[in-house]
Amino acid sequence: MVQGEYGYLPEEAVCEVSEILGMSSADALAAASFYTMYSTAPQGKYVLDVCVTLSCSLMGGEHLLGYLSNKLGIGVGETTPDGLFTLRAVQCLGSCGKAPVMMVGGRYYDELTPEKIDALLEELRKNR
């Protein structure tokens, strides 16, 4: 809920949640930092999670990551200066039959090609 509101988990917010839940702030911060879908730092409006695990890798997952990195002018783990996109390499998304796969905002985009990526980025830019 906090991440939905702020786009990441600010430490103060996590501590506040821990008070509401009656757990120690150390336990809450430990949980917040444990999971890859929680971010303890601000990220772009759209987080592009590109799968690079074996089945996606075989179908060119890393090439797509490189393509996105070039196109957006950012490295993996970085956010575009306009705050729109964060690019991440992630582990298996569980859609290996439709590799290569990327997740954006909880939606899966599969059997990706550079053309499909171009169209998607354009669409996301329009919705900004």
Next chain:
Amino acid sequence: MRVLFEHIDIPDIDRLEVYRRGGGYKALEKAVREMTPEQVTEAVTASGLRGRGGAGFPTGRKWSFIPKDLSLRRYLCCNADESEPGTFKDRELMLRNPHQLLEGIAIACYAIGAERAFIYIRGEYAEPADKLKTALDEAVECGILGGRIFGSDFGVEISIVRGAGAYICGEETALLNSIEGLRGEPRLRPPFPAVKGLYESPTVINNVETLSNVPHIIANGAEWFASIGTAKSTGTKIFSVSGCVNKPGNYELPMGVSARELIFEHAGGIKGGGHVKAFIPGGSSTPMLTSKHLDVALDFESVAEAGSMLGSAGFIVLSEEVCIVRAVLNMARFYAHESCGKCTPCREGTGWMVNMLESIEAGSGRSDHIARLVDIANNINGRSFCALGDASAQPVLSSIKHFREEYEEHISQRRCPYPSWSFS
């Protein structure tokens, strides 16, 4: 032979009305009206159903471990954390037939006397989670799931809990910690979850595919189920086929189908018409097999005999053009990333294996690296806190066993002899 996927092509099967028209929730009605909980457990035991999450433990026996003392609160957890590389069957089961799973959960709850069930679904599966939520709400609204099911004294409340991105949470005790809001680290066993699980109460944890089979067993009988597949691995199995094949996807087939049939008759053969170099039968945690093993029957016993595991049946095919070292490095990175950090062999060992594999793949490997990789893997395998550590050792050990010469080639040529890959 389709059981779990029999109805997935029916339009709107995710809607309660359509699901019921095809006989849906009849098994639940039969269970709560005509059978005792013990009879339900006995039927599942007699069917021979074994866990589809990877371990293959007999489901009826797992249920029977729950203490009979009904004054104790007990829980059912459905493991929908599907994160094993190469596995994508539960996603399709939930997306395409959510009521089948919900019905299975309700029947399992009846059998073990649980009034609360949790579906722990990986955070990335927002779409399947939404599907389940809609189906659940509809079933509750129509009075199918909730209190006094089909006029009986039995009621169940099902909650959907979303994970947040951690492979380890598919490990059943880590899953329990995650539901409780903690870091998803595994717990020491004993006590086993059947004795002390979620919130210190007796708990059964079953995989999505396992539970989805339950309505069919109750509806059609244990004997019918046991007649499918092999004597010890009964029923069908959903094989998630990915990698270098023409038609990747989920294929539901009777247990015991050969790897050859799966690859060439169902998954359309090898991309570009080449040959199989290796295949990983049950998700990346299971030892890879080679083209010599294509006639191995894909059931729990036969795959074990061949030196691997059926696991989750996440079946990854590697063609002869695939560099084995690079494939193993990819899997090693996965385990290093997903290691929860609780125990030393796994936390440190997975990182060491990555470093060494990176050196070999980059052409700076030394001749003693192979022996050291084996040594590290053997020191993780069986010495880590949970099965993740053991799993991380399998790609390394099996690849060196079957493809040692490829490692040696990388080291002697001081480079990777294979081009960059993209088989799409």
